[in-house]
Amino acid sequence: MNLRRLKYFVKIVDIGSLTQAAEILHIAQPALSQQLATLEGECRQQLLVRTKRGVTPTEAGSTLYRHAQIILRQVEQAQNDVKKSGQTLSGQVSVGLSPGTAASALSLPLLQTVRARHPGILLYINENFGTTLSELIMNGRMDMAVLYGDKSFHGLSYKPLLKEDLYLVAPACLHFSEKEIALQELRDVELLLPRPYNFVRKYVNEAFMGAQMVPRVVAEIESAATLSAAIAAGLGATILPVSAARVIASTGNATLSRIINPVILAPLSLCESDHLPLSEPARAVKDILMELVDDLARDSGLPERVEA
Incomplete structure (x- = not known):
């Protein structure tokens, strides 16, 4: 298989239509169909299924799509690195930052520092859920991300960076202590938590299980705005890492209590592909990111960066 056919295939899957893909690629549809047929012959698998709404990848097609994205990205990276060897760093670098984490405070300093040191680098910052960011990295569509796990x-x-204490954020009407609260005291507290696949939810569930308790979850919320409004309305409390807890507590009439007996820690990590090397520009951005994490830990009173 050659790179041109892989590019064609990725574009067809992205758009979901042979006709529209042909228009964008400036190639006649019969010729594009022939390229697809050749690729299917090389793979000895049907890659796409044609429906009334367009085309969708088969299981084999989805597998090839993931590999094709990685291959094309590596080729582009190699071309750029060779072309710009010995020159000022330039190119695209993508960084994911999980919202509601200490990482959120890194976006503006990262943008400012990268522009000051490497103006030729085009930085793409994506604030999204950790599961989405890790999937983008796995598929070769993002260089790195800072998220929980x-x-x-x-x-x-995952390269551990920081560990944050988990805090209870509760409506002031519940009259909880604003310093510390034992986990046992949360047995009957109505909680607003993220879905079970969320890393923070996993740490909460594990802590409750260790205390032979089950969290009383009355709603699952992953919107910071909705969570803040629900707490302000007295609909329940939530449990968050300290950086996110401070933000939520500051938006409404809420108390902030560090959970103890046991203390629950949420590790914040740098997530990268375990097999795709970073480009030279991406390595430079990673170095800056590590510097900013150290500054964040020092300024916020969080534990110093964890060395892997």
Whole structure:
């Protein structure tokens, strides 16, 4: 298979239509169909299914699509690195920052520092849920992300950066202590938490399980604005890492209490591909990101950066 056919295939899957893909690629549709047929012959698999609404990838097509994105990105990276060897760093670098985490405070300093040191680098910052960001990295569509989690698995590598204490954010009407609260005291508290796949929710569930308790979850919310409004309305409390807890508590009449007995820690990590090397510009951005994490830990009173 050649790169041109892979580019054609990725574009067809992205758009979901052979006709529209042909128009964008400036190629006749019969010729594009022939390129697809050749690719399917090389793979000895049907890659696309034609429907009334367009085309969708088969299981084999989805597998090839993921690999094709990685291959094309590596080729582009290699071309750029060779072309710009010995020159001022330039090119595109994508960084994901999980919202509602300490990482949110890094976006503006990262943008400012990269522009000051490497004006030729086009920085793309994506604030999104950790599951979305890790999937983009795994598919080769993002260079790195700062998000919660600390366990590497196939396709992804997690480098621990910081550990944040989890805090209870509760409506002031519940009259909780504004300093510390034991986990046992949360047995009957109505909680507003993210979905179970969320890393913070996993840490909460594990802590409750260790205390032979079950969190009393009355709603699952992953919108900071909705969560703030719900707490202000007295609909329940939530449990968040300290950086996010401070933001939520500052927007309404709420108390902030560090959870103890046991203390629950949420590790913030740098997530990268475990097999795709970073480009020279991406390595430069990563170095800046590490500097900013150290500054954040020092200025926010968080634990110093964890060395892997």
